[in-house]
Amino acid sequence: MYYTYYNGTDEYSNGDIEDELLNIVKNNKEYDKTINETDSFAVFYHLSKNREFITEVMDISKNDSVLEIGSGCGEITGALAREAKEVTCIDLSKRRSLINAYKNRDNDNIKIYVGNYQDIKLDNRFDVITLIGVFEYSLYYMQDNDPFESMLISCMEKLNENGRLYIAIENRLGAKYFSGCKEDHVGKEFVGIEGYPGAIKARTFSCYER
Incomplete structure (x- = not known):
């Protein structure tokens, strides 16, 4: 260490x-x-x-x-x-x-x-x-x-x-997020699906991004 x-x-x-x-x-x-x-x-x-x-x-x-x-x-x-x-x-x-x-x-x-x-x-x-x-x-x-x-x-x-x-x-368009689960990093529903509006400390992507 x-x-x-x-x-x-x-x-x-x-x-x-x-x-x-x-x-x-x-x-x-x-x-x-x-x-x-x-x-x-x-x-x-x-x-x-x-x-x-x-x-x-x-x-x-x-x-x-x-x-x-x-x-x-x-x-x-x-x-x-x-x-x-x-x-x-x-x-x-x-x-x-x-x-x-x-x-x-x-x-x-x-x-x-x-x-x-x-x-x-x-x-x-x-x-x-x-x-x-x-x-x-x-x-x-x-x-x-x-x-x-x-x-x-x-x-x-x-x-x-x-x-x-x-x-x-993780995929920001994962099925669980469309089902209403909270985004793992932000702790709010549909944030990743909506493209992470507002100030954030972490964000994921879909397979077609970047």
Whole structure:
């Protein structure tokens, strides 16, 4: 864990559930058993191995270095570490990064930096960079006229020749939003469908955008 760029405040949080998650990963490794014993979706969401399947479509070899931007509680960090030579994680939250560190403590090829991506200085380049559920927060990460373009350029500059950038983002036109579910990042109904009117901190896209 590296705290050089941490400002002392967790600028992103899912609330008190993160304390429960930290307690779980500190005291046991039988996450499947824990998931089966609770009806908490948050516990399932953060500790289930189901989300690791996303790495199966990624071209990653044992010689690759990976930069995981927005590593969160380590939902896919372990899968990346098993595939790659080394994984460098960046996340805004100290508490979420601690969950990641405890969850993946058996892997010796993981580094975790706590802080804003834009502030963290990394001299090396990477073979693979992942933006999983993170690109929508470029409005926060990148203080520029076009933060989404700036984020992409920044990532491309950190890639080795023939490096790969993987982006996974929610669809703002998802069926659940048409059914009246609140937009996950804004917490209001139909905001994404309407094109995010007003001031926002995050936005998603449809598959035809950008």
